[in-house]
Amino acid sequence: MPGKFYEDPIDDYLPQNGNRGYRVSRYELELVYKVAANRLAGRAEITAVSTEVRPRFALDLSQSLSVSKVFVNGARVAKYQHQQGKLNITPAQKIPAGGALAIVVQYSGTPRPVRGPWGEVGWEELTDGALVASQPNGAASWFPCDDHPSSKASYRISITTDSPYYAVANGTLTRKQTKASQTTWVYEQPEPMASYLATIQIGQYQKYRVGSVQSAVPMHAVIPVRLRARFDHDFARQPEMMAEFRKRFGPYPFESYTVVVTDDELEIPIEAQGISVFGANHCDGNRGAERLVAHELAHQWFGNSLTVSRWRDIWLHEGFACYAEWIWSEAGGGPSADQLARAAWHNLSRNRQDLIIGDPGPQLMFDDRVYKRGALTLHSLRLRLGDAAFFTLLREWTARYRHSSVSTQEFTDLAGHHSASSLRPLWDSWLYSAALPQLPQAGAASVG
Numbered sequence: 001m002p003g004k005f006y007e008d009p010i011d012d013y014l015p016q017n018g019n020r021g022y023r024v025s026r027y028e029l030e031l032v033y034k035v036a037a038n039r040l041a042g043r044a045e046i047t048a049v050s051t052e053v054r055p056r057f058a059l060d061l062s063q064s065l066s067v068s069k070v071f072v073n074g075a076r077v078a079k080y081q082h083q084q085g086k087l088n089i090t091p092a093q094k095i096p097a098g099g100a101l102a103i104v105v106q107y108s109g110t111p112r113p114v115r116g117p118w119g120e121v122g123w124e125e126l127t128d129g130a131l132v133a134s135q136p137n138g139a140a141s142w143f144p145c146d147d148h149p150s151s152k153a154s155y156r157i158s159i160t161t162d163s164p165y166y167a168v169a170n171g172t173l174t175r176k177q178t179k180a181s182q183t184t185w186v187y188e189q190p191e192p193m194a195s196y197l198a199t200i201q202i203g204q205y206q207k208y209r210v211g212s213v214q215s216a217v218p219m220h221a222v223i224p225v226r227l228r229a230r231f232d233h234d235f236a237r238q239p240e241m242m243a244e245f246r247k248r249f250g251p252y253p254f255e256s257y258t259v260v261v262t263d264d265e266l267e268i269p270i271e272a273q274g275i276s277v278f279g280a281n282h283c284d285g286n287r288g289a290e291r292l293v294a295h296e297l298a299h300q301w302f303g304n305s306l307t308v309s310r311w312r313d314i315w316l317h318e319g320f321a322c323y324a325e326w327i328w329s330e331a332g333g334g335p336s337a338d339q340l341a342r343a344a345w346h347n348l349s350r351n352r353q354d355l356i357i358g359d360p361g362p363q364l365m366f367d368d369r370v371y372k373r374g375a376l377t378l379h380s381l382r383l384r385l386g387d388a389a390f391f392t393l394l395r396e397w398t399a400r401y402r403h404s405s406v407s408t409q410e411f412t413d414l415a416g417h418h419s420a421s422s423l424r425p426l427w428d429s430w431l432y433s434a435a436l437p438q439l440p441q442a443g444a445a446s447v448g
């Protein structure tokens with residue numbers, strides 16, 4: 001049957017996503033968005049290298065968007081098909097292995113989130129604006145891409161929208177130009193980024209500096225004016241949090257950090273590269289979401305700079321971000337990490353123990369037990385290695401794999417250098433068995 005070909009999935013957690021035959025190094029997106037109509041028109045220029053000779057190759061792109069033109073290496077492509085979320089492109093001439101591949105796709109439509117077992121992800125309309133929260137497979141709802149976390153590339157995102165709106169994308173704002181009633185915002189994201197972390201945020205926002213001008217990492221808030229006082233109170237300790245995490249996890253991996261708060265309520269906050277997005281409900285004026293402020297900030301190291309190659313290793317994102325909540329609690333004068341770990345252990349021990357967090361399966365990869373037990377795995381490792389070796393390990397981990405892709409094996413190998421005896425039983429019991437292991441006694445660190 002023409003137009004359809006079957007091959008091994010890149011990731012069996014998301015068999016529809018990701019593509020073979022090329023490696024993307026850069027995306028340049030030029031987008032025009034009409035807020036009132038929720039109408040998106042785009043031009044995506046994708047720079048890649050082919051990894052094998054093949055008659056055609058595919059990009060992920062939602063069927064909510066229609067493709068009008070495709071070019072490969074400057075030549076208009078007559079043969080392309082857009083079906084079932086795949087844009088299959090057959091260039092007029094075969095591309096040799098190792099050959100440059102410059103793909104241009106022009107498209108437009110009414111973007112809609114992608115529906116899946118994890119709810120709706122991707123481009124979403126707000127009451128007055130739009131947001132993008134794509135984990136794990138929503139990126140194809142707004143641009144053609146190789147939608148898999150192991151495929152990381154640099155980005156330039158240009159977004160033109162109605163002038164009263166503030167538009168945020170990943171990276172540094174390099175240009176802002178207003179013409180008549182439209183404003184164009186151009187952002188450059190030089191560090192490699194997974195497609196699910198690419199984002200656009202549009203709303204009636206104001207931008208504020210957070211913390212002091214001298215702080216090592218520039219931090220900003222992009223929020224509705226009405227939430228300013230609550231935000232200033234609720235996020236007041238974010239500069240201290242940043243300092244604590246830089247001490248514990250090593251240098252902050254990006255140029256800056258921006259928190260967006262939407263005028264709408266959001267069920268959960270979401271991380272993007274260099275950005276976190278909270279709902280108005282997370283600004284309660286009572287620091288009720290401070291745990292989540294820490295969690296999202298920690299994802300900049302664990303998830304965004306160091307990104308899993310396969311979704312099955314998701315505990316490397318969520319377990320670490322959850323453990324960062326406990327580290328912040330301890331540093332910020334709340335309950336210690338050990339107290340929080342013992343409370344979490346107690347809750348888990350009363351729960352069903354039928355989840356392997358080292359391979360939780362696609363349905364349960366965002367299950368709270370992956371988060372909590374992932375954090376407990378790290379606490380157990382900390383008790384085993386002692387604080388000095390444990391935090392040295394975390395800093396080595398973020399330095400060695402900065403801006404790249406990671407696996408559980410790479411983490412356990414690195415951890416092995418800090419222990420005189422094998423850590424295999426620890427990994428087997430915490431990551432690869434369903435039954436909940438005992439938590440070691442505090443202060444039981446062995447010298448290793």
Ligand SMILES: [Zn+2]
Nearest residue numbers: 295299318321
């Ligand atoms: Zn998270």
